[in-house]
Amino acid sequence: MANSIPDTIxxxxxxxxxxxxxxxxxxxxxTAVDLPEVxxxxxxxxxxxxxxxxxxxxxxxxxxxxxxxRISQKNYAIDAGMYPLGSCTMKHNPRxxxxxxxxxxxxxxxxxxxxxxxxxxxxxIDLCAEWLKVxxxxxxxxxxxxxxAHGELTGLMTIRAALEDRGDAxxxxxxxxxxxxxxxxxxxxxxxxxxxxxANEAGRVDLAVLKERLGDxxxxxxxxxPNTCGLFEDEIVEISAAVHAVGGFVYCDGANFNAxxxxxxPGDLGIDSMHLNLHKTFSTPxxxxxxxxxxVVLSEALAPFMPLPYVMHGPDGFQLAEHAGQTDAKPYGRMxxxxxxxxxxxxxxxxxxxxxxxxxxxxxxxxxxxxNYLAARLNDLLTQSYPGPCMHEVLFDDHxxxxxDVTTLDFAKAMIDEGVHxxxxxxxxxxxxxxxxxxxxxxxxESLEQYIALVRGLTERAKAGEAASFHDAPKYAPRRRxxxxxxxxxxxxxxxxxxDQAAE
Amino acid sequence: xxxxxxTDTDRAEMLAAIGAGDIKELYKDVPADVLxxxxxxxxxxxxxxxxxxxxxxxxxxxxxxxxxxxFLGAGAYRHHTPATVDHLIQRSEFLTSYTPYQxxxxxxxxxxxxxxxxxxxxxxxxxxxxxxxxxxxxxxAEAAMMACRVTRRNRVVLSGGLHPHYREVxxxxxxxxxxxxxALPANAEGGENLSEHLDDETACVVVQNPDFFGQVExxxxxxxxxxxxxxxxxxxxxEIVSLGAVEAPGNMGADIVAAxxxxxxxxxxxxGPHVGLFAVRERFLRQMPxxxxxETVDVDGRRGWVLTLSTRExxxxxxxxxxxxxxxxxxxxxxxTIHLSLLGEAGFTKLAALNHAAAVTLAxxxxxxxxxxxxxxxxxxxxTVRLPKSAAQVVDALADRHILAGVPVSRLIPDDPxxxxxxxxxxxxxxxPSDMDAFxxxxxxVL
Numbered sequence: 038m039a040n041s042i043p044d045t046i047x048x049x050x051x052x053x054x055x056x057x058x059x060x061x062x063x064x065x066x067x068t069a070v071d072l073p074e075v076x077x078x079x080x081x082x083x084x085x086x087x088x089x090x091x092x093x094x095x096x097x098x099x100x101x102x103x104x105x106x107r108i109s110q111k112n113y114a115i116d117a118g119m120y121p122l123g124s125c126t127m128k129h130n131p132r133x134x135x136x137x138x139x140x141x142x143x144x145x146x147x148x149x150x151x152x153x154x155x156x157x158x159x160x161x162i163d164l165c166a167e168w169l170k171v172x173x174x175x176x177x178x179x180x181x182x183x184x185x186a187h188g189e190l191t192g193l194m195t196i197r198a199a200l201e202d203r204g205d206a207x208x209x210x211x212x213x214x215x216x217x218x219x220x221x222x223x224x225x226x227x228x229x230x231x232x233x234x235x236a237n238e239a240g241r242v243d244l245a246v247l248k249e250r251l252g253d254x255x256x257x258x259x260x261x262x263p264n265t266c267g268l269f270e271d272e273i274v275e276i277s278a279a280v281h282a283v284g285g286f287v288y289c290d291g292a293n294f295n296a297x298x299x300x301x302x303p304g305d306l307g308i309d310s311m312h313l314n315l316h317k318t319f320s321t322p323x324x325x326x327x328x329x330x331x332x333v334v335l336s337e338a339l340a341p342f343m344p345l346p347y348v349m350h351g352p353d354g355f356q357l358a359e360h361a362g363q364t365d366a367k368p369y370g371r372m373x374x375x376x377x378x379x380x381x382x383x384x385x386x387x388x389x390x391x392x393x394x395x396x397x398x399x400x401x402x403x404x405x406x407x408x409n410y411l412a413a414r415l416n417d418l419l420t421q422s423y424p425g426p427c428m429h430e431v432l433f434d435d436h437x438x439x440x441x442d443v444t445t446l447d448f449a450k451a452m453i454d455e456g457v458h459x460x461x462x463x464x465x466x467x468x469x470x471x472x473x474x475x476x477x478x479x480x481x482x483e484s485l486e487q488y489i490a491l492v493r494g495l496t497e498r499a500k501a502g503e504a505a506s507f508h509d510a511p512k513y514a515p516r517r518r519x520x521x522x523x524x525x526x527x528x529x530x531x532x533x534x535x536x537d538q539a540a541e
Numbered sequence: 542x543x544x545x546x547x548t549d550t551d552r553a554e555m556l557a558a559i560g561a562g563d564i565k566e567l568y569k570d571v572p573a574d575v576l577x578x579x580x581x582x583x584x585x586x587x588x589x590x591x592x593x594x595x596x597x598x599x600x601x602x603x604x605x606x607x608x609x610x611x612f613l614g615a616g617a618y619r620h621h622t623p624a625t626v627d628h629l630i631q632r633s634e635f636l637t638s639y640t641p642y643q644x645x646x647x648x649x650x651x652x653x654x655x656x657x658x659x660x661x662x663x664x665x666x667x668x669x670x671x672x673x674x675x676x677x678x679x680x681x682a683e684a685a686m687m688a689c690r691v692t693r694r695n696r697v698v699l700s701g702g703l704h705p706h707y708r709e710v711x712x713x714x715x716x717x718x719x720x721x722x723x724a725l726p727a728n729a730e731g732g733e734n735l736s737e738h739l740d741d742e743t744a745c746v747v748v749q750n751p752d753f754f755g756q757v758e759x760x761x762x763x764x765x766x767x768x769x770x771x772x773x774x775x776x777x778x779x780e781i782v783s784l785g786a787v788e789a790p791g792n793m794g795a796d797i798v799a800a801x802x803x804x805x806x807x808x809x810x811x812x813g814p815h816v817g818l819f820a821v822r823e824r825f826l827r828q829m830p831x832x833x834x835x836e837t838v839d840v841d842g843r844r845g846w847v848l849t850l851s852t853r854e855x856x857x858x859x860x861x862x863x864x865x866x867x868x869x870x871x872x873x874x875x876x877x878t879i880h881l882s883l884l885g886e887a888g889f890t891k892l893a894a895l896n897h898a899a900a901v902t903l904a905x906x907x908x909x910x911x912x913x914x915x916x917x918x919x920x921x922x923x924x925t926v927r928l929p930k931s932a933a934q935v936v937d938a939l940a941d942r943h944i945l946a947g948v949p950v951s952r953l954i955p956d957d958p959x960x961x962x963x964x965x966x967x968x969x970x971x972x973x974p975s976d977m978d979a980f981x982x983x984x985x986x987v988l
Binding site: 056058059060063065066067068069070072073075076078079080081082083084085086087088089090091092093094095096098101102104105106108109110111112113114115116117120122125127128129130131133135136137138139140141142143144145146147148149150151153154155156157158160161164168171172183184185186187189190194197217218219221222223224225226227228231268269271273274297299300301302305306314316320322323324325326327328329330344345359360362369370371372373374375376377378379380381383386387389390391392393394395396397398399400402403405406407409410412413414425426449450453458459464478479480481482484511514515516517518519520521523524525528529530531532 | 542544545548551552554555559566567568569575582596603607611615625639640644650652658662673677679686706710717719784787788789814832833836838849858868869873875879895898901917945948970
């Protein structure tokens with residue numbers, strides 16, 4: 038049906054193999070797992086035993102392997118090539134991290150084993166926490182948040198708990214316009230009213246406007262530094278001081294910490310709380326959308342309100358504080374089941390130990406250098422949104438495409454045909470048709486040169502009036518442009534058996 | 542340094558091309574007094590061999606479940622994962638790709654998510670499922686908040702049989718959202734009448750099945766009572782393998798199912814990362830949190846998949862989004878879906894039967910120990926045992942005898958004398974008869 042392609046009999050195109058859904062390969066009774074016979078027992082399921090079939094397809098192991106191999110080949114990956122998604126930090130994911138996470142002493146332990154049987158795991162979390170505290174210059178870290186947005190929520194809840202503890206309920210959280218969408222969403226989930234703060238002409242928070250918006254009902258500002266325009270907030274110290282002056286707290290979105298690791302400590306900037314995306318800055322893989330980990334560092338003022346659980350140093354080794362009664366502090370609650378993303382901590386710690394204080398510092402410099410190199414080599418043709426050096430990512434807007442009939446989206450899709458994952462498009466929202474490029478420190482010089490040549494070549498084509506080739510792109514990807522309107526208007530979110538089969 | 546390809550020559554040439562004298566010029570926007578001149582006080586870089594030794598030394602200080610008779614559950618379960626699962630999820634194309642925002646070159650992830658969503662919907666008996674949440678506990682909290690949006694009511698009733706971590710995460714979120722939580726006391730003996738707690742302010746009742754104590758219930762009557770009161774029924778499942786033997790929540794009237802999927806494809810891993818499952822009735826679709834993969838066609842008419850209905854999500858809707866979730870548990874969801882594809886209907890139901898048989902067998906052996914009582918009358922692969930002394934002390938003593946006996950209920954519900962002697966015991970397909978015998982005889986020895 039819709040899968041047929043006219044030019045080959047099979048529908049395949051050489052190494053591009055079409056693959057149906059697993060549900061379309063079902064043979065009842067077939068399985069890829071050999072299990073022993075079930076002993077005769079008297080069922081204890083009571084009246085809750087399952088009555089009907091589930092409807093899962095049966096395949097043998099070779100079919101399952103082939104299925105996932107074939108569909109995997111339809112994915113781009115950082116292991117295949119440059120992935121300059123600004124704000125996403127697609128850096129190399131070392132395989133050593135994966136190997137360490139699979140040691141039975143980490144993978145095959147239960148979170149509720151007696152503490153004396155998991156001292157190594159607690160030590161691992163403690164060591165990971167120690168590195169994060171030293172790198173950020175902060176006295177405490179809540180390790181349990183599962184991802185960046187979860188960390189934002191944790192940081193804001195900690196702030197609200199601290200404010201309530203001093204009898205100072207506040208209503209508003211200020212969020213710069215250029216912030217990630219998770220920021221206002223997290224503030225809302227924390228029960229705050231969100232108020233946007235505009236950027237100034239230099240792409241930074243407008244300090245004068247910020248001061249006007251501040252008041253004694255402002256709980257916090259959520260600032261991203263370096264910000265999503267790839268710029269360091271050069272007035273961050275003044276911003277922190279102004280927020281503190283009205284009794285508020287400074288939350289920092291740490292998604293871009295990778296630009297300054299080992300070079301700037303957020304604790305020195307007046308920041309009270311910041312999440313760290315271990316799956317960005319500390320090289321743990323994105324896995325097609327997760328899992329991540331979003332530990333939140335906290336200032337002295339916020340540390341007592343840190344959510345449970347956390348690792349403590351006890352007289353007989355490491356202990357877990359799992360209940361409020363186990364600590365003198367005032368934990369505001371719990372964010373997640375068990376103790377956080379331990380498997381992600383193992384990977385991040387392996388990376389930090391590999392890189393060391395010297396390597397992490399060099400990595401930040403190389404990330405910043407590479408982004409500035411892209412800027413220097415592209416800004417005669419493209420329009421860089423803000424002048425001056427950038428941090429780890431460089432922001433262009435679409436003015437250079439004016440009158441070409443090529444949009445940022447078209448440009449991105451043409452990059453796909455050239456074998457490179459597009460940069461982040463249309464974000465941040467503060468410039469028109471944004472193209473946000475983040476090369477990271479793990480691209481070689483050769484790779485950067487190829488990328489520059491590609492972007493320059495496409496820009497020249499666009500300016501030469503070859504818009505049609507952009508509108509057609511991508512032509513060589515496993516799929517061409519997909520109809521997103523159709524997907525949203527008539528959502529098909531699961532496979533359904535064909536009607537005749539369902540009627541049987 | 543092995544992860545950094547730039548050479549000093551590259552760096553010098555690149556700086557020259559930029560027109561900067563040194564790297565400090567690129568950090569000129571950083572106030573000078575906070576820019577560090579020296580590396581921070583941490584060890585310097587190390588080779589693979591050195592890192593491996595340090596990490597392996599930490600791992601060696603833990604007693605891994607596979608090395609001893611092991612009977613812990615309480616929301617994380619030890620199952621055998623076929624070798625194929627870990628091989629496939631480590632393919633670079635899955636492991637090192639981002640969220641599939643460019644669908645033309647992300648069809649692998651998107652197709653896998655579409656299949657995952659279908660499997661979760663089938664297992665739970667629901668219409669649609671999302672592309673995963675962080676874990677079961679956060680999925681539970683999201684379900685409660687979603688029920689409040691759907692019903693425009695603010696009160697949530699939590700069963701006393703809900704896993705204490707799920708309860709605490711839900712209470713934490715609710716407090717900041719201004720929702721009212723009515724959490725019923727934990728009660729291993731059952732007999733909780735949730736219908737009595739419904740009123741016209743109640744958005745939902747959250748009930749776990751099998752519950753925290755292992756008890757399995759038929760929920761249709763409760764579902765009817767919820768619906769009659771204009772409330773939703775949220776069903777939590779912490780052991781997804783149970784759905785190979787226990788009736789699907791959707792078939793018992795659930796409106797939202799929030800579950801933990803770790804048991805399929807994912808290691809216990811000291812508690813994370815795991816994978817939250819989230820499934821709903823179709824009419825609630827637009828109030829659902831999280832990503833969704835949907836089917837469509839490309840310009841050539843070929844079937845393909847995209848992320849869809851993103852106007853619910855934070856990157857479009859910002860503070861009006863259904864949730865702040867962005868990164869989820871993609872790779873754990875992939876492990877889940879591959880494991881379930883390997884099992885199929887025949888394998889999955891047989892796996893569930895083996896788990897149930899293991900638990901029934903172990904319960905029989907434990908019940909024969911003097912002064913030991915099995916609390917539950919109906920259970921799947923986990924049940925509660927009443928001991929004649931403190932369960933925490935027994936577990937501690939058995940750990941010294943190299944047996945990981947279960948989870949003392951007091952670990953999760955402290956300061957409640959009523960649970961002090963209760964032990965949660967799980968038996969999966971990984972528990973051998975010899976493990977059970979070692980447990981039973983050691984238990985008799987410490988009582």
